[in-house]
Amino acid sequence: MAAIDQRYAAALPAAPPVRRAVVLWTRQLLLWLRQYSGDDWEQRWLASGADRAPRGWTAAACAAGVGGLPSDAATASTVLVQARVLRPSYSWLLNTRFKVLFSRFPEANDAEAFAALRRLPQYQRAGEKARADAEVALIRVMIRTGKPLLQLTGDDLLAYADVVKASGRHRREHLAWELMVELGPFAGEPPTLRAAWTAKSTSRQYTAQALIGRYDLPPSPVVDLLTEYLAEIRARLDYGTWTHVARSLGVVFWRTVLEINPSQQDLRLTAEVAVAWRERMMITTQGLPRSDFHAHLITVRAFYRDIGQWALEDPARWARWAAPCPIRSVDVQTLRKVKRQRTARMQQRTRILTPLLPRLLEAATQRWRWSARLLAAALNTPHGQQTTIDGKVYTRHDPPLRGRRARDRIWLRDVDDHLVDVTALEADCFWAWALIETLRHTGARIEEVLELTQLSLRHYTPSTTRTLVPLLHITPSKADRERLIPMSPELVEVLLAVQRRARGDAETVPLAVRYDPAEKTHGPALPHLFARRVGTRQEVLSNHYVRTILAATAEAAGLRDGDQPITFTPHDFRRLFTTEAVGNGLPLHIAAALLGHLDLDTTRGYTAVFQDEVITRHQQFITRRRALRDAAEYRDVTADEWVEFEKHFQLRRVALGDCFRPYGTPCVHEHACIRCPHLRLDPNQQPLLDKIEANTHDRIAEAQGKQWLGEVAALQETLHHITRKRQQIPPAPSRATS
DSSP states (O other): OHHHHHHTGGGSOSSHHHHHHHHHHHHHHHHHHHTSOOSSHHHHHHHTTGGGOTTTHHHHHHHTTSSSSHHHHHHHHHHHHHTTSOOOOHHHHHHOOOSSHHHHHHHHSOHHHHHHHHTSHHHHHSOHHHHHHHHHHHHHHHHHHOOOGGGOOHHHHHHHHHHHHHTTOOOOOHHHHHHHHHHSTTTTSOSSHHHHHHHHOOBOOOOHHHHHHTTOOOOOHHHHHHHHHHHHHGGGSOHHHHHHHHHIIIIIIIIHHHHHOTTOOSSOOOHHHHHHHHHHHTBOTTSSBOTTHHHHHHHHHHHHHHHHHHHHHOHHHHGGGOOOOSSOHHHHTTHHHHHHHHHHHHHHHHHHHGGGHHHHHHHHHHHHHHHHHHHHHHHTSOTTOEEEETTEEEEEOOOOOTTOSSOSSOEEEOTTSOEEEHHHHHHHHHHHHHHHHHHHHHOOOHHHHHTOBGGGEEEEOOTTTOOOEEEEEEOOOTTSOOEEEEOOHHHHHHHHHHHHHHHTTSSSOOOBOOEETTTTEEOOOBOBSSEEEETTEEEEOOHHHHHHHHHHHHHHHTOEETTEEOOOOHHHHHHHHHHHHHHTTOOHHHHHHHHTOSOHHHHHHHOOOOHHHHHHHHHHHHHHHHHHSOGGGGSOOOHHHHHHHHHHHHTTBOSSEEEOOOTTOOOTTTTOGGGOTTEEEOGGGHHHHHHHHHHHHHHHHHHHHTTOHHHHHHHHHHHHHHHHHHHTSOOOOOOOOO
């Protein structure tokens, strides 16, 4: 104890009475730990169970004579931690509340290194909260590893970061990583923590075995087959599609089959099991109809077909698993109908959203301008003073904070006494406006927009016109097809504003690492345009954040369809872009190239045809057809021609019904109406038709008796037409018998 007291005097309170008490409690804690087995104090600490009970061990130590209160034992443990006698786990450090540990630890350990850290420009630019979080993270790593600050490695901090993430806490190690890179110990590491994750753990993707293992399937040869099959098809599928296939085969197919027939050991299903599986698969576990029913059918059918094909190519490996597919052709024939219904729903949604788009754009622009005025007014208003924006009164809320120079955010209090984070509000409104404008002018997918970087802004000068053409480079996304989109002046203005926002006060756009939620991978550190400052790090906008700000903009615009509120999704702008482009005359194959579609039918499904467009197109067709005909056909009708026209319709009525011969055509049958296809028979004239038929039979008999063979042939033709006319008479309605 004497050696500890001399070497780590800075870890003890300065006031003599308090100092003596803390020394006493520390000795009592060491005596308490001495009763446990171990070669050093850390082993005795682990054997005591204190490390596994961060909140409860002090009561047991106090009962054993360490101080008079549990807080006395906690104070003693703080001294031993500062003195590097104990190296508790990260779990204990994260779950223990300390009063002075993190403020006094730098004074007792590596004071000069911490002083150099605090002089760094990155440290000076950061807010007080971010600086405190960075120091706490580094101190915890120093305590656990026992290393000085300048000897810490990137792996040490990454291990701590993984523990923090596993505990469900907020990530606060980003500034600590950047400071250590700037200070020197991490000089060979990537510049940001996200970039380090990418370099050291390029993927969080599951293996085939781990993916199947998530579904808790009982071990069986079929489970091994599913694992082997997934590993075989992995190379030809992206990760998102691959995980969908794994879920279809592992959960929707095989787990359901085992629930129906627990003794099933191969892929050869009986007819009863196949029918029961198909019926059960149509309903989710919540009792609702399964919306992706056909997608699972196609996946399972492809699985059986692949096994059958591979059995021919490699019988030793796959032949024993070849079996008849439990999915019939009739089960997937309704897929076309489902696709047509889905296309119809998308087109109907596009028709609803098209007239609402101008209101959304106006609301997004006005909200951004209003929030910018609100932020400017708040910056020029002292704490407790009022400011008025658009007729509303706000009060600046910025009370002084101990230990901090200023708040990181600007707050106002409205008339309802609600605090408004004006800094976040202005940023949300700006990004909503920028995203809406970019999505509607490009028709790009949201992941493609979020992957835009400063390098995506290109230009091209044709040799013929020598006019600068700005281009937007879209990197490969869903279809792995890159493309260049000509930018309109409006889009150029928007992207320049985005570039200025992303750059901030720096000379260049800061590097940011985007996490792909579909592929479960981190991208390289790039100057992403759609990135914002989150604490001390540059973060690419997340999909959740995009949906949130779009929904807030739609709500502010008051968009409704009847009684239902309307929201815009990022993909809605892609359909709206396609509909507008094709409707304005852009050829379909050019629209497909701009959208990155590999199939014209996909682009055609994105276009929504409006009824007014059908009418307009038909009128244009009539106009073009008239232009090709003789102008004399469109002269005014004379009085004699009009009388003749009316007379034609007056002469339509005949004995057997009505004649629908077109105007201006002669009667080709010379009024032998029974043979004429233009005759529409009157059902009330059926008795007359019977008389004509009887008379025809009599005339045929007479002609046959006198060998008038030509007359016989003509009368038989008439009899044939009589039969056809009789078939055209609709059947009489049946009467119920009493």
